[in-house]
Amino acid sequence: xxxxxxxxxxxxxxxxxxxxxxxxxxxxxxxxxxxxxxxxxxxxxxxxxxxxxxxxxxxxxxxxxxxxxxxxxxxxxxxxxxxxxxxxxxxxxxxxxxxxxxxxxxxxxxxxxxxxxxxxxxxxxxxxxxxxxxxxxxxxxxxxxxxxxxxxxxxxxxxxxxxxxxxxxxxxxxxxxxxxxxxxxxxxxxxxxxxxxxxxxxxxxxxxxxxxxxxxxxxxxxxxxxxxxxxxxxxxxxxxxxxxxxxxxxxxxxxxxxxxxxxxxxxxxxxxxxxxxxxxxxxxxxxxxxxxxxxxxxxxxxxxxxxxxxxxxxxxxxxxxxxxxxxxxxxxxxxxxxxxxxxxxxxxxxxxxxxxxxxxxxxxxxxxxxxxxxxxxxxxxxxxxxxxxxxxxxxxxxxxxxxxxxxxxxxxxxxxxxxxxxxxxxxxxxxxxxxxxxxxxxxxxxxxxxxxxxxxxxxxxxxxxxxxxxxxxxxxxxxxxxxxxxxxxxxxxxxxxxxxxxxxxxxxxxxxxxxxxxxxxxxxxxxxxxxxxxxxxxxxxxxxxxxxxxxxxxxxxxxxxxxxxxxxxxxxxxxxxxxxxxxxxxxxxxxxxxxxxxxxxxxxxxxxxxxxxxxxxxxxxxxxxxxxxxxxxxxxxxxxxxxxxxxxxxxxxxxxxxxxxxxxxxxxxxxxxxxxxxxxxxxxxxxxxxxxxxxxxxxxxxxxxxxxxxx
Numbered sequence: 001x002x003x004x005x006x007x008x009x010x011x012x013x014x015x016x017x018x019x020x021x022x023x024x025x026x027x028x029x030x031x032x033x034x035x036x037x038x039x040x041x042x043x044x045x046x047x048x049x050x051x052x053x054x055x056x057x058x059x060x061x062x063x064x065x066x067x068x069x070x071x072x073x074x075x076x077x078x079x080x081x082x083x084x085x086x087x088x089x090x091x092x093x094x095x096x097x098x099x100x101x102x103x104x105x106x107x108x109x110x111x112x113x114x115x116x117x118x119x120x121x122x123x124x125x126x127x128x129x130x131x132x133x134x135x136x137x138x139x140x141x142x143x144x145x146x147x148x149x150x151x152x153x154x155x156x157x158x159x160x161x162x163x164x165x166x167x168x169x170x171x172x173x174x175x176x177x178x179x180x181x182x183x184x185x186x187x188x189x190x191x192x193x194x195x196x197x198x199x200x201x202x203x204x205x206x207x208x209x210x211x212x213x214x215x216x217x218x219x220x221x222x223x224x225x226x227x228x229x230x231x232x233x234x235x236x237x238x239x240x241x242x243x244x245x246x247x248x249x250x251x252x253x254x255x256x257x258x259x260x261x262x263x264x265x266x267x268x269x270x271x272x273x274x275x276x277x278x279x280x281x282x283x284x285x286x287x288x289x290x291x292x293x294x295x296x297x298x299x300x301x302x303x304x305x306x307x308x309x310x311x312x313x314x315x316x317x318x319x320x321x322x323x324x325x326x327x328x329x330x331x332x333x334x335x336x337x338x339x340x341x342x343x344x345x346x347x348x349x350x351x352x353x354x355x356x357x358x359x360x361x362x363x364x365x366x367x368x369x370x371x372x373x374x375x376x377x378x379x380x381x382x383x384x385x386x387x388x389x390x391x392x393x394x395x396x397x398x399x400x401x402x403x404x405x406x407x408x409x410x411x412x413x414x415x416x417x418x419x420x421x422x423x424x425x426x427x428x429x430x431x432x433x434x435x436x437x438x439x440x441x442x443x444x445x446x447x448x449x450x451x452x453x454x455x456x457x458x459x460x461x462x463x464x465x466x467x468x469x470x471x472x473x474x475x476x477x478x479x480x481x482x483x484x485x486x487x488x489x490x491x492x493x494x495x496x497x498x499x500x501x502x503x504x505x506x507x508x509x510x511x512x513x514x515x516x517x518x519x520x521x522x523x524x525x526x527x528x529x530x531x532x533x534x535x536x537x538x539x540x541x542x543x544x545x546x547x548x549x550x551x552x553x554x555x556x557x558x559x560x561x562x563x564x565x566x567x568x569x570x571x572x573x574x575x576x577x578x579x580x581x582x583x584x585x586x587x588x589x590x591x592x593x594x595x596x597x598x599x600x601x602x603x604x605x606x607x608x609x610x611x612x613x614x615x616x617x618x619x620x621x622x623x624x625x626x627x628x629x630x631x632x633x634x635x636x637x638x639x640x641x642x643x644x645x646x647x648x649x650x651x652x653x654x655x656x657x658x659x660x661x662x663x664x665x666x667x668x669x670x671x672x673x674x675x676x677x678x679x680x681x682x683x684x685x686x687x688x689x690x691x692x693x694x695x696x697x698x699x700x701x702x703x704x705x706x707x708x709x710x711x
Contacts, residue, residue: 046500047117048446049085053094057104060115063124065563071112071150077177077184078152079107082116082125082144085446086290086303086353088362089160090143096163103167110174112150118142119352119450120498120506123558126569130195132157147173152566153188154195195567201552201610208609210635214616218628219255221621222248223263227295231271233622235295243291244275246311247578251625251632253315253322254661258636265323272319276331279401282366283388284434285342286334288312289356298403299396302356302363302443306343306453307577309335310350313460317467321659332464336473339457345449348479349487349499350457355444365443367399368433376436377429383422384429386411449499451488451508454480455515456577462522466656474526481523481532484516489535493542494561510557510571513543514583521590526656528648528668533594540591540600543584553606555584572611578626581607585630593640593664596675596694605634636662637693639710642676643667645686655688655703663710 041061042054053060061067063080071078081098083090097103107113118125125144131154132140139159145166146157161169176184227234232242249268256264275281278297280289287309289300313335320328343351358365370392374381388402389395408426412419461477464470488496488504495508495516520536523529546559549570557569557580571580585607592600608615608631615624615631639660643652644667652665671677680689680699687699688706700706 042115046498046503046505047085047120047448048444049083049087049090049117049119050115052085052091053098053115056094056098057101057108058098058113059104059108060113063114063116063121067112067114068150068152074112076110076112076150077155077173078148078150079111079113080116080124080128080144080146080148080154081113082118082128082146083142084117084119084353085444086305086355087142088301088303088356089141091357093143093160093166097161097166100163103163103170106167106170106174110170110177111147118144119446119453120448122511123509123562123565123569126557126571127152127195127565127567128154128157130198130567130569131191132159134191134194149184149188153192154566155184155187155191192566199567199570201554201570201572203552203606204609204612206609208605208612208634210605210608210612210631212635214612215255215628215632215635216259217616218621218624218631219252219259219261219264222252222625223261223267225620225622226267226271228266228270230296231267231274232295232297238295240295241291241293241301242280242295242297243576244280244288244308244312245576245622245625246308246315247574247629248622248625250315250318251629253318253659254629254632257322257659257661258632268319269323269325272316272328276316276327277404279396279403281331281403282338283402283404284430284437286331286336286338288335299401300363302366304354306339306350306352306450307456309339309343310453310456310458310460311577313339313457314463317460317463318659318661321467321657329468332468333470336461336464336476340476342445344476345447345483347487348476348483349449350454350480352446352448352450352453354442355446358441358443363399363401365437365440367394367396367401369394369399372436373400373433376432380425380429382415383411383417383425386415387426447500451484451495451497451499451512452515452577454484455512455519458484459515459519459522462519462526465526466653469653469657477523478527481520485535489539493538494546495539507559507562509559510543510547510555510580510584511577513539513547514580514587517543517587518583518590521587521594525665526652528652528666528672530668530672530674533674536587537591537595540587544603553603553610554581572614573623574626575623582611582624582626582630585627586633589630589633590664593638594666594674604630608634633662638662638664640676640691640694640696641665641667641706642680642689642691642696643686644671644677644680644689645669645682647686651686651688651703655706658707660710 036055038055038057040054040059042050045051045062050062116124128146129140129144131146132144135156136158141159143160146154148154225233249271252264253268255261274297280292280297280300287304290303290305290308291301293299293301313332316328316331356362370385370390373385373390377384387404389405390400394400408422409419412422458477458480461473465473487499495512496504497506497508497512498504517536517539520532524533547555549556554570557571573579574582585604588600588604611627615627618624639662641663646669648667648669666674671681689696689699690706690709697709
């Protein structure tokens with residue numbers, strides 16, 4: 001009997017963690033100390049998510065050797081419950097089940113309950129999320145609840161369950177463990193074997209040959225999967241979530257630049273336009289929510305994540321470079337204003353997320369009653385309500401989400417409002433409502449600082465500086481890099497994953513290294529300070545020494561220093577955040593190019609070659625878009641643009657305002673230490689060298705001449 005069939009009845013109890021529900025729950029953290037009747041081992045943790053559960057009657061333990069030893073000593077199954085601070089359905093299940101004393105008594109007596117912050121421990125999350133997909137064959141999300149033997153091998157996993165269903169599941173496992181523990185061993189062994197088989201990535205022994213036609217194949221497939229009316233991926237009917245997936249659009253934008261494919265640009269523009277107009281975008285305060293619960297980008301899942309906003313800043317900045325669209329520039333500026341105002345520590349680090357809930361209600365902070373809008377805006381409310389679809393009775397659950405579906409010219413004509421000052425009226429109206437909104441109780445902030453997510457925001461600031469030239473963006477990028485250098489980067493190149501309240505204790509994972517190395521290379525390109533380039537090189541060397549698998553040519557997600565989990569995973573699918581292996585393939589290409597290290601470029605080739613069949617043949621190539629981007633670099637070698645002389649910074653910024661995704665920049669006031677810069681400095685001159693494959697054209701003095709030579 002298969003695991004799926006045996007536990008199929010469990011799945012009938014579950015509903016997706018991303019579906020809407022009327023029930024809401026307060027955060028445990030909203031209670032005062034005087035109200036806390038219970039305290040468990042999570043009280044000593046720094047994660048805001050774990051601390052939210054520190055006063056549950058469930059005797060939660062953090063993931064670690066102590067919890068596993070307890071399970072083995074007492075011969076109990078473990079319940080591994082995974083979530084994150086901004087997760088609405090995690091709060092719902094906490095309120096319904098984990099604050100319930102009957103549920104808590106069963107969990108405490110018969111199991112070892114373990115709480116995991118998936119953002120701090122994505123390695124643990126990945127293992128048990130894989131178990132969820134194997135158990136149910138259905139959609140899995142957070143909260144993630146897995147049952148495992150004392151050695152950590154999963155038996156079964158699911159997601160959110162209402163209280164009564166969770167109670168039945170607990171009773172079923174208690175009964176099974178009492179009457180037929182051998183059967184649990186069979187389930188665990190079967191699942192463990194399947195999980196290990198999934199992690200085998202064979203070495204592709206064929207020659208790594210990447211052609212422009214291969215890249216076109218991927219581009220055409222990705223374009224065909226796009227909803228050309230509403231943007232994002234096509235969904236069936238009027239239901240279905242849509243995620244921003246920044247890397248998809250970055251890849252298509254790059255291919256438009258390379259080939260001039262108008263369909264690729266159309267796919268990008270319709271997606272960016274619709275996201276920026278939809279409810280997924282915060283029209284008052286800037287920044288994007290994690291995803292929309294409908295195909296029209298109207299109703300967001302209101303949580304705001306740093307990793308989304310970092311990547312979307314990069315995306316909109318690059319789209320502004322490529323198209324000159326004013327709206328893209330506004331999105332970059334407004335989103336970075338939000339990041340600076342609400343998600344930046346004084347030390348330069350960036351916080352992780354804002355909750356979907358406030359006062360126990362999802363989205364309450366962001367929605368409006370029409371009467372309140374009219375009271376605050378007076379006569380200007382006519383234009384505002386029409387433009388942002390604000391109605392009597394609401395456009396969502398009796399309230400109004402702000403989103404735009406109509407052209408301003410048409411609205412002004414219909415309302416007989418002068419068009420010349422309409423944008424100013426809307427801007428003033430947004431400012432008034434934003435000021436009023438600041439008086440509300442804010443959603444909960446997860447103020448831990450994660451290395452990989454900070455790297456994405458760091459690169460977002462760099463890309464924004466390139467596109468807009470705002471010096472405050474460069475300053476913010478440098479401040480963040482210095483914070484990371486001082487607090488999470490160790491002298492030998494090892495990284496820590498997290499930082500909070502002066503503590504940085506979790507050993508970093510592959511994505512932390514790959515994304516930070518890529519961001520530091522980008523920072524070098526706008527500063528020509530070689531310390532950042534050499535720091536990226538040191539990180540790369542450390543990854544090779546601690547994460548590399550010689551059999552496959554790929555990298556494990558965890559380092560050799562980490563305590564082993566039941567499966568050592570390799571992350572290869574690009575999702576909302578690119579896969580750590582695809583990011584590492586790009587980093588190896590970058591570092592290999594800058595430092596003339598052909599071994600690194602060869603390693604990158606091998607990695608891309610291993611994934612080539614997936615990139616070209618998978619029915620949904622969007623899940624390999626970052627791999628496709630890496631493949632494109634191998635198929636079309638980039639330009640190496642060396643700018644040397646006293647005006648190097650000025651000329652570089654002027655040149656980088658153009659969209660040049662296939663160009664690497666290097667230089668400075670002097671020649672520095674890089675091989676390509678040797679003998680490039682001419683006294684009293686600032687020269688631009690356009691090179692490819694280490695071969696340079698004659699130097700030119702103007703940006704116009706350099707751009708012409710690249711055509």
